Amino acid sequence: MRRLTTLRPLTAALLFASSAAFAAQTAPISNYEPLQTFAPFVYPQSATAFRTASGKPGPLFWQNRADYQIKATLEPASRKLTGEEVITYTNHSPDDLDVLWLQVEQNRYRTDARGAFGAGKFPAQFTDGEHIVSVEVEGAGGKLQKADWVIADTRMQVRLPEALKAHDGKLRLHISYYYTVPGEFGGRTDVNPTKNGDIFEIAQWYPRMCVYDDLRGWTTDPYLNNEFYLEYGDYDYSVTVPWDMIVVGSGDLLNPQDVLTKTELQRLEQARHSDKTVMIRSADEVNDPNTRPKQSGTLTWHFRIQNSRDAVFGASKAFIWDAARINLPNGKTALAESAYPVESAGDGAWGRATEYVKASTEYFSKQWYPYPYTVAINEAGSAGGMEYPSITFDSKEAKGSDLHALIAHEIGHTWFPMIVGTDERRNAWMDEGFNTFIDVYEADSFNHGEYAPKRDPEYAPGHGNPADEIVKVLTDADAPPLLTRADQIPEKYRHPVTYFKSAYGLVLLREQIIGPERFDPAFRKYIQTWAYKHPSPSDFFRFMESETGEDLSWFWRGWYEYNWKLDLAVQDVAAVDGDWRKGALVTVANLDKLVMPSMLEVVYTDGSKQDVRVPVETWMMHRSYVIRVDGSKAVKSATIDPDHAIPDVDRSNNTFTIK
Structure with missing residues (x-):
């Protein structure tokens, strides 16, 4: 049986005398310096009227907004995507803006792209990048004016005819463009083959606004290899493709009656009310022309997603398509969907994909924050695993537990960074790490x-x-x-x-x-x-300290600012005054720069155990410390962190056994 006690305070004289005596006899050289570990933490970003010392948006907090209307045509044979977009950009900042910065990320696939030189070996395949045909600015009066622009790698600067006013100034930016969709080397956006046709995974497919914020002004980091930092807004987009292709995209399909058959519409309606997966288009129907509302020409798929930071789509004539209801808090529902080729079908693989996205979305919604969109879609391809608002691109080859982990992780990105919009090009740990954290508990569930x-x-x-x-x-x-x-x-x-x-x-x-x-x-x-x-990172650090009531400066420094090591040790165990009936004195030490609260386990000769919680404050003034453990039985051994709950780098010194 294990009994838990807390550290019992001793008089100062006994503590320091005992600690000094045992330390002199047993302590190895320590790298630990309390004044360094517990020094005041310098937050990476300052507290201001925009972002407060409590980690919350301040009274003067502002954020710009970008709303998009996009019309695109995909030509599978040539892999050419042609688009026209209108960006309604609202400047809530206190600054007049004489230029706008946009991301043109298809330039990442050019031979002279900066990203081609820094992410491992030089790529073997390229495209000719993004082609901007025209840029025009529409002001308050509705008049279009041509704007000058300059391309710098994956960024485009638009020089405005007149400055966009601070405090809610608004304009509409009209851009025409085209590019060639990269092959599988595209990574996050590509075209990849299956036996029934190519799958197009279309992302980073339109020029999109860079973020202008109170931290850095224009955030114009080039697209090298890491992900994105984007403004929020509403997206209304249309995609025209050949008649035989199925399109799945971010947000609501606004014209299902134009692009689906009556049978598919009926099955979708059934899925909206079903906790079991409903087949919308089966493997047997993939090559059946009658599963399309017309058998020639093109179809235009019209989507809308609101309060989003991006929109993407997948398109293929090879898709199997299934769906099921997602049950959300407060009686709301959404639709889980999966689109995948016949090679990925089966209960050991993508046949359970919709089950996985439904369960993980329900869990994350209940545990952390309600899912905000009406659909949650998995699309199978070669992108491997990539997240976007309400849709993910996941590996068509994944199966079983790997597929579950992949889908849960990618849909988990809805919360980080689709809802909490961190800067992934600067602070990817606030995106990937936070999402991996919530995945841990979803796997248990x-x-x-x-x-x-x-x-x-x-x-x-x-x-x-x-x-x-x-x-x-x-x-x-x-x-x-x-x-x-x-x-x-x-x-x-x-x-x-x-x-x-x-x-x-x-x-x-x-x-x-x-x-x-x-x-x-x-x-x-x-x-x-x-x-x-x-x-920002500082907002997170400050918020967690303020809300939990803990000074965590030692943890931010040791775990985040540095890669410090933890090495706790038990250096001695002795009876109080030589008499076990009076209790035990256990000397613990911290031998490296990181500190952690820990559990000390004392094992008695009769096999019983007692646990003592050793708080992190133990190390604010001490490198070694004598803990008095109440008891009346002879001690066999004492172990710090017996359950391996904290990351101790040297466990050879964690246990002291009395011989």
Whole structure:
């Protein structure tokens, strides 16, 4: 039987005398310096009237907005996408803007792209990038004026005929463009083959506004390899494709009667009321012309998604398509959908994809924040795993537990960064890591733990205990700290640091440092407070401290600013005054720069056990410390962190056994 006690305070004289005596006899050289670990933390971003010291938007907080109307045509034979867009841009900032900056990310696939030189070996395939045909500005009077523009890698600067006024100035930007869809080398956007036709995964397919914010002004980081930082707005877009293609896209399909048959419409309606997956277009129907409302020419698919930071679509004549109802809080519902080729079908693979997205969306909605969209779609292709608002591009080859983990992770990105709109090109750990963190508990929840615990390369690379796995990162002198710009993190460390270390840091906060009873409400409130806004690392740090009532400066410094190591040790165990009936004196020490609260387990000779919680404040003034453990029985051994709950880099000194 295990009994839990808390640290019993002793007189100052006994504490310091005992500590000094045992330390002199047993302590190895320590790298720990309390004044360094517990020094005041310098937040990366200052508190201002825009962002407060409590981690919340301030009284002068503002955020610009970009609404999009897009009409595009996809020509599969030539892989050419032609588009026209109108961006309604609203300047809520206190600054007049004489230029606008946009992302033109198809230029990432040019031979002279900056990203071609920094992300591993030089690519073998390219396109000729983005072609801008015209740019015009429509002012308040509705008159169109040609605007000058200049392309710089994956960015485009538009020079306005007259400055856009501060405090709610508005204009409409008209852009015509075209590009060639990259092959499978496109990564996040591509065309890939199946036996019944190509699958087009269309993302980064329109010039889109850069963010202008209070932190950096225009955020114009080029697209090298990391993901996105985008403004919020409403998207109304139409995609024209050959008659035999199925299109799945972000948001609501506004004209289903024009692009679906009566049978497909009936099946979709059935799926909206079904917790079981309903087949909308079966494998047997993929090559049947009668599953299309016409047998020649083209069809235009019209979609809309609101309060979003992006919109994408997938298109193929090879799609199987199925769907089921998602049950959301407060009686609301959405539709889970999957589109995949026949090669991916079957209950061992994509036949369960809709089940996976339904369950994970329901769990995340209940646990953290309600899902905001009307559809949640998985599209199978070669993108591997890529998230967008209300739709994900997932590997067509994934199966079983890997497919579940992939789908849960990608739809989990709805919460980070689709709802909480972090800057992924600077702070990918606030996106990938936070999402991996919520995945951990979803894996426990799904189908009574069918695939639990979560042990994929994104969370536990060696599939072992995360506390022990992370030691590989903490002891690697070349591993970058979490507060490293995302584009500077080598591929070798992207998953171990950006995903795993960030996620495990939140697990430590929740389960070891703060406790779920305080962490969970604070984390939910963080999501709610920063929903559809752009928090910085400092906003997160300040918010969690303020809401949980903890000074976490030591954790932000050791885990995020630096890659510090933790090495706790038990150095001695002795009876009080030589008499076990008076209790035991256990000397614990902190030998490296990181600190953690921990559990001390005392095992008695009769086999019984007692636990003592050792708070992190133990180390504010001490390198070693003598804990008095009440008891009347002889002690056999004492172990710090017996359950491997914290990332101790050297467990050889964690146990002291009395001989």
